[in-house]
Amino acid sequence: MAIDLRARWGALAVIAAVTFGACSASVGSSSAPAGAGGGNAPAASVAAPASAVDYSSVSPSTTIGKNDKAEVTGAGSTAIYPWLSAVAQIYQQQVAPGVAVNYQAIGSGGGIAQFQAKTVDFGASDIYLSDAQEQQIGVPVLNVPMIHWAAAMTYNLPGFTGEVRFSPATIAGIYLGKITNWNDPALAADNPGVKLPNLGITVAHRSDGSGTTMNFTSFLSDTSPAWKSTVGAGLSVNWPVGAGGKGSAGVTALVKQTPGAIGYVELSYALQNNLPVGLVKNAAGNFIKPTLASTTAAVAAAVPNAPADLRFLIVNPPASSPNAYPIGASTWVLLYKDYPASKATEVKAMIDFLWWAIHNGQSYAAQVDYSAMAPDLVTKVEAVLKSVTVGGQPVLP
Numbered sequence: 001m002a003i004d005l006r007a008r009w010g011a012l013a014v015i016a017a018v019t020f021g022a023c024s025a026s027v028g029s030s031s032a033p034a035g036a037g038g039g040n041a042p043a044a045s046v047a048a049p050a051s052a053v054d055y056s057s058v059s060p061s062t063t064i065g066k067n068d069k070a071e072v073t074g075a076g077s078t079a080i081y082p083w084l085s086a087v088a089q090i091y092q093q094q095v096a097p098g099v100a101v102n103y104q105a106i107g108s109g110g111g112i113a114q115f116q117a118k119t120v121d122f123g124a125s126d127i128y129l130s131d132a133q134e135q136q137i138g139v140p141v142l143n144v145p146m147i148h149w150a151a152a153m154t155y156n157l158p159g160f161t162g163e164v165r166f167s168p169a170t171i172a173g174i175y176l177g178k179i180t181n182w183n184d185p186a187l188a189a190d191n192p193g194v195k196l197p198n199l200g201i202t203v204a205h206r207s208d209g210s211g212t213t214m215n216f217t218s219f220l221s222d223t224s225p226a227w228k229s230t231v232g233a234g235l236s237v238n239w240p241v242g243a244g245g246k247g248s249a250g251v252t253a254l255v256k257q258t259p260g261a262i263g264y265v266e267l268s269y270a271l272q273n274n275l276p277v278g279l280v281k282n283a284a285g286n287f288i289k290p291t292l293a294s295t296t297a298a299v300a301a302a303v304p305n306a307p308a309d310l311r312f313l314i315v316n317p318p319a320s321s322p323n324a325y326p327i328g329a330s331t332w333v334l335l336y337k338d339y340p341a342s343k344a345t346e347v348k349a350m351i352d353f354l355w356w357a358i359h360n361g362q363s364y365a366a367q368v369d370y371s372a373m374a375p376d377l378v379t380k381v382e383a384v385l386k387s388v389t390v391g392g393q394p395v396l397p
Contacts, residue, residue, distance in 0.1 A: 064396075065091075065352025069098030072350040076104075076111015076124035078247045079212055079266045080331040082368040083147050084124070087361035091353055099349045107247055109209015109235050115141075115334045121343070121350055123334035126211020127235065128311040140337035143311055144384050146357065148299045148371040150290035151216050151327040153278040154270040155262045156255050157182065157197060163289070165190045167281040168223035168326070174262060175203055176226065177241035182260065190281070204254040204263030207244025209235040215329040216264045219315040223326075264327075267295075268369040284322040295371040297321055298328035303374045310380060328371075341391035351388055351395045358382070 081103070088101040104110075108125040115123030116137050128143040153166055170186045173179040179186055182196045206213045217233040231237050245251040248269045255263040256273055267290045270277050279287035288294050301317040301324055314328035333354060339347045358381050362372035373381070386396045 063095050064355060065096045065099065065349060067098075068096050068345075068349040068352055070346045070349035071100045071102055072122070072346055072353065073120045074101065074103045074111075074122040074124060074333075075106055075114045075120045076334070077108050077126050077211055077331045078105045078249065079108075079126050079149060079329070080124050080147060081105040082268050083361075083365060083370050084357075086368060087357050087364055088353070090364065091356055091361070095356060096349070096353070099353060101353065105247070107206075107208040108211035108214070112209075112235075112334070121339075121346055124331055125334060126329055126331050127214040128309075128332050129334060142335045142337055142384055142388065143309060144333045144335060144354070144381055145310055145330045145373065145377065146333050146354075147362075147365060148295055148314065148328060148330050148373065149369070150267040150295045150298075150325050150371075151212055151219075151264050151329050152267045152270045152290045153262065153280060153327075154252070154255050154265055154275045155278065156257075156259055156275070157199065158259050160197060162194055163276070164194075164196070164278045165281070165287045166278045168220065171280070172220050172224035172227040174201055175205070175220070175240070175242070176230065177203075190287075199260040202254075202258050202261040203239075203242030204251050204258070204261050205239050205242045205244055206236070206247070206251060208246050210247075211235065211331070212248065212264065212266065212329065213237065215313065215315055216327060218313055219327045222316040266329075267291075271369055280326050282319075282322070282324055282326040283316060284319040286322055288323065288325045290325045290327070292366055292369065292371055294323060294325035295328050296374075297324040298326070299330075299371055299374055299377075300324075302328075303377050306377065306380065308380075310377075310384065335388055337387065338389045338392060344390045347388070347390050348395055351385055355382075355385055355396065358385075 084103060088103070092099055108127060111123040112125055112129065112133065114120045116133070129141060134141050153171065155164060157164070164187070167190050170179060170190050173186055180201055182199045182201060187196055214233060214235050217231065217237055220227040221233045231240065243254055245254045245263070248265050251263040251265050252269045252273055252275070255261040255275060267277065277290055279289045281287050298314045298317045298321065301321040302312055302314040306312045314330060316326050317324040317328070358373060358378055362378070365372040386394065388395050
């Protein structure tokens with residue numbers, strides 16, 4: 001059965017929260033969710049990154065949760081929203097009708113805060129928890145990668161139909177406020193033979209705490225000494241220039257309605273809103289377009305060296321990966337190592353769903369412009385999920 005998710009959800013100005021699953025009678029209604037239009041992003045029509053999907057393409061062979069009945073709560077990353085919302089609906093329709101996943105797409109920073117406060121069953125973040133954050137929580141936690149994607153450089157150049165190439169130094173110069181016009185010599189050097197317009201650059205960035213920002217600024221810190229020494233990397237940073245948008249949809253809105261704007265967003269947000277994406281120079285010296293193939297190449301370069309705790313980045317892959325896009329990212333689900341016995345029903349439903357998501361759910365990734373997990377990583381995530389306990393007892397056999 002094919003379901004047009006875009007038609008069901010409509011165009012949202014900002015994705016702030018959505019409930020999907022058995023407990024929601026009107027899943028993803030077209031009305032704007034609470035908090036829409038926050039931050040500094042102006043109102044604009046921004047399509048949620050979801051398209052027509054053939055649900056029958058995902059065979060529900062993993063059905064360990066078919067008899068579960070529970071509402072599971074989570075909050076965090078906007079990047080994971082298109083994939084997570086879709087696979088949760090598939091799971092509810094094909095495997096476990098009694099399971100509802102109530103997920104608030106409020107940004108990685110907000111998700112980490114709610115997870116730390118223990119007000120949700122799981123968090124979702126586009127960056128893993130640091131040692132300090134784990135210590136603040138006070139109990140053992142797990143960082144579980146779920147999906148991979150590209151942070152794309154998207155822009156709005158009216159009348160320009162070519163592709164724009166960006167070296168790391170040029171991106172850093174733009175976000176440091178040193179490159180202010182699209183016809184700057186640095187951009188001309190990156191784009192020989194291309195006539196870029198005489199148009200001022202408007203920088204767009206996230207206004208909220210964001211794992212996408214962490215991955216983007218980590219890439220700049222790895223490749224630009226000037227950026228590393230003046231701004232650095234973080235969920236939120238002191239931006240030298242630019243306007244802030246709340247969430248990925250907020251940045252997309254800024255770029256979409258502002259001639260001359262540039263921003264960094266998940267590839268799916270740019271593509272679903274018909275915005276162009278730039279090619280970014282990698283460590284091998286190649287200008288690479290963000291695609292499923294180039295993101296998968298970045299993942300393949302990172303997974304063999306992934307530590308046991310699964311805290312790793314996929315930015316700036318080595319020159320030995322010549323086809324890898326250099327600003328790759330992952331989204332982690334944040335779990336407690338042990339949950340209280342009072343949460344047994346919810347935790348079993350959650351872990352059964354996540355087990356399905358890392359197997360069957362990965363088949364859906366490409367349909368919303370995400371890269372599936374590498375098989376070696378799936379094996380490592382299986383071991384982590386099997387380590388989750390309720391009252392000291394394992395959830396999975």
